[in-house]
Amino acid sequence: MAALRPDLVILTDAQAPFLEDKLRDLGIRSVAVPTRSLADIFVSIDEIGRATGTQARAADLARRTRASLDNTRALTRNLPRPSVLFVVDRTPGTLRDMTVAAQGSFLADLIDIAGGRITAAPAKSGYLNVSKDAILTLDPEVIIDLVHWSKGRFAEHPELVWHDLPELRAVREGRLCPLRDEFLPHASQFVADTAKLLAKLIHPEAFGGGTK
Structure with missing residues (x-):
């Protein structure tokens, strides 16, 4: 990183404890921004705008992002709110070592805007x-499965993986939704796009598609 000679390094609050002191010792300026909740993302946009001298552009981005989120919320406001399990990581080809979005995460906030309700209990980290066995107890109506390995030696078919739990309501009713977009699990300026994508999966009927 020092060889790149950056004027500024943007860190997430999770990265800061490991990198902030090292960057300071190298004489590299850094800014740590919060990323846990949806509200944090707007704080981050503002702080990055201030740090880079682009406050007007940051304010415009925040305005457009809020407007897009409001549009998605309006589309789903009066629809049923199915329970949703959002799997952000697991061992490829298996249902082992699963990490899911919990209440308190920005993904849970986006699921709420998209017309669903996250099944996992609150967690300090958001995950x-x-x-x-825990997933069997939760028995979600919709499963959103972020697939990190869609090519190469670890490529898999998520539908086959989840058939290991055929008793789950989401599996029985065909409400398993594999996603391969790598920007999804990251708190970023793309949260409005993520919310709309999630809404299309949870409530296809709101976008001209049939119900599942």
Whole structure:
């Protein structure tokens, strides 16, 4: 990083404890921004705008992002709110070592805007490690499965993986939604796009598609 000679390094609050002091010792300026909740993302946009001298552009981005989120919220406001399990990580090809979005995460906030309700309990970090038994207890109506390995030696078919739990309501009713967009699990300026994508999966009927 020092060889790149950056004027500024943007860190998340999770990265800051490991990198902030090292960057300071190298004489590199850094800014740590919060990323846990949806509200944090707007704080981050503002702080990055201030740090880079682009406050007007940051304010415009925040305004457009809020407007897009409001549009998605309006589309789903009066629809049923199915329970949603959002799997952000697991061992490829298996249902082991699963990490899911919990209440308190920005993904839970986006699920709420998209017309669903997150099943996992609150967690300080916003994420929980869960077992197959725990998922059976939650029995979500919709499963959103972020697939990190869609090509190469670890490529998989998520539908086959989840058939290991055929008793789950989401599996029985065909409400398993694999996603391969890498920007999804990251708190970023793309949260409005993520919310709309989630709404299309949870409530396809609101976008001209049939119900599942």
